[in-house]
Amino acid sequence: MFVAAVQAKADDYGYLTFQTSNGAEQSLAVSNLKITISDGKLVATNGTTSQTFSLSDLSKMYFSSTATGIKGTTVTATDTSVDVYSTSGVRMGTYISLNVAKANLKPGVYVVKETNKTYKITVK
């Protein structure tokens, strides 16, 4: 039974993370995720979030159970409220914006969940 439960958890890959050649990563929830390729670009969309990558800039993609991507330079913070968790899953709180969260968090790596995407940030 325990083995089965562990297996079930291990099989839960809710995110597909893209990594570009500079090491930046971006995770998208896999629910309804569709990927198209044209004109040298890869477009990934899950109906609410869409990300475009240059094919020549992509290095790999992989499934994960959490949004493990380190926020890349192409991602712009927004003023929408965010939920922040530690990497061990402890909820740190809800902040009115990402900038507010960064200002109030201790240095470290955190998982940020917005309405339609999840990603990691490093607070220095």
Place this chain on the structure above:
Amino acid sequence: MRKFLSVLISVFIVTSISAQTLNVVVGEVTYAIPAAEAGDMVYSNGSTLTILNKSFSLSDVDNMYVDDTQVTDNTVSVAYSGTSAKVTVAGNVAQYLTVTASGADVNIVQSASLAKEITYTLSGTSTDGSFYMDGELKATLVLNGLTLTNADGYAIDIQDGKRIAVVLSDGTTNTLTDGAGGSQKACFMVNGHTEFEGGGSLVLYGNTAHAFWGDEYVLLKKTTGTITVKSAVKDGFNINQYFEQKGGTINISGVGDDGIQVSADTEDDATCTGYALLTAGTQNITVTGTATKGLNTEGNVTVTSGTYAITTTGGGEYDSDEADTKTCTAISSDANITINGGTLTLTSTGLGGKGLKCDSVLTINDGTITVKTSGGIYKYTTSLTSSAKGIKAKGNLNINGGTISVTTTGEEAEGIESKSVLTIAGGTVEVSSTDDCINSSSHMYITGGKIYVTASGNDGLDSNGNMYIKGGTIVAYGTTSPECGIDANEEENYTVYFTGGTLIGVGGSNSHPTTNASTQGYVSYSGSVSNGTTLLLRNGSTDILAFTMGRSYTSSGGGMGPNGGGMGPGGGSTSFIITSPNISSGSSYTLYSGASVSGDNWHGLYTSPTVSSAGSSKSTLTAVNYSSGR
């Protein structure tokens, strides 16, 4: 327990709903990559994506999407729809497969490095599609409600030379049709070993050559459903190596050549002699072409159980390879035939048609065999002819058991024939024929069994060597003079030996023992006995046997020969020869006519009659065990 089940179910649900799959769509082919197995999916130079060692040219990828589809490792599914097909390849085997699909023509080649057997599941309908697979590893082909028609070639071609399991999914009907005028060997071709299983149905239409062609052995497992050949230009099944049927039903009709042909292929395996082993199942085969066979094997035919109804209707032709005639046969073997059980109903209506025929030894140990032929003699020239026969062996023919009924009605049609030695040791044998009922080119031995033969135009029992009657219960009717109830080859100094058994031979004449090596007594009688009249043979007040005449004789032959067994010219009598362990040489017996008897009898022969009326004394006969005269 309820809580345990609840937890178990919830775990299962979690597992099921969390199995994300990345689907990489390349034309009509979708590679289904389970998230749990995907690992790093690497992009290179903006031109390729490699997943599980399968490299995709990004210019070929139409799209990718993630869903919750469950992917079973080592599987490929092909869903046909009209003029297209959707092929789904499990991610774990993608790297080993080269898959192309053009319209509904699907072509898959397995690489030599593939180490896990793949199951290919085909479903859907296409009016212009096909499936091709090649490789070096065994595979499973599941037909799951497939209707596949290919106007310009084969429907399914498996060039993989290994074991191919063909599973007919339970409850499904699968129909394959190939194109006419093509170069393919069959509608459904398998280069390897074919093993059918699964309770569904398969229907085949072979419009160029065979309906099914197997380069190696074909096995129908116990679970096999029904395979129906509706039509074929050539054979229904053309098989090499050997054929085994352990279950299932084969229906074959509408074919131009044989129903099932099995050829030897001993190059790699000396045991692949082209044999057919039928241990269970059903065959319903009808062939109509000239000189065709229902089941035709280069090797042995062995039947141990099952039900086989085979009909041929075609005529004969000249075989230039053999410089001889060839005719239709329900079951034909170039080697031996052995029947250990089963029910065989064999019918042949054409000129020269035969029921059961082999080039070597034919042995019947058990089973129920019913053979009917109605064709007359096939004549290519006056010297190249072939007469119809119920059962024929070029080698020895042995009957040790079983229930055998043979009826031949055509001109010069014989019942059972051995071109060598014929032995009957058991079983029940009933033959009605126009020519000889049972004929042997060499000696004939009867050591047991119950035999009834009635020939309308020749001998009942005809041995071209000696005839040894050692046991059994025998009623043998031949026709009128000069034909015999029992006929040994006296012209070449062969004779009859009575050392056991109970026999009554009736005909225009009968052979009789001419050597004191024949130790059992017999009596002979010649006279008119009408059909239905019961004869009673008594030794004093002891009833030896009784016999109710089973047919009429309107002979123009007449007077008795010197030993009471041969007809002279010009009379109107019938010859009887009677032997029994209860008849002693030198003893006197009285033959009564018009007796009333009851009890068990074999075609009118009562070996232990209950006599209510002896009738009138007809003749007093002295038994001998041989007579030197002929």
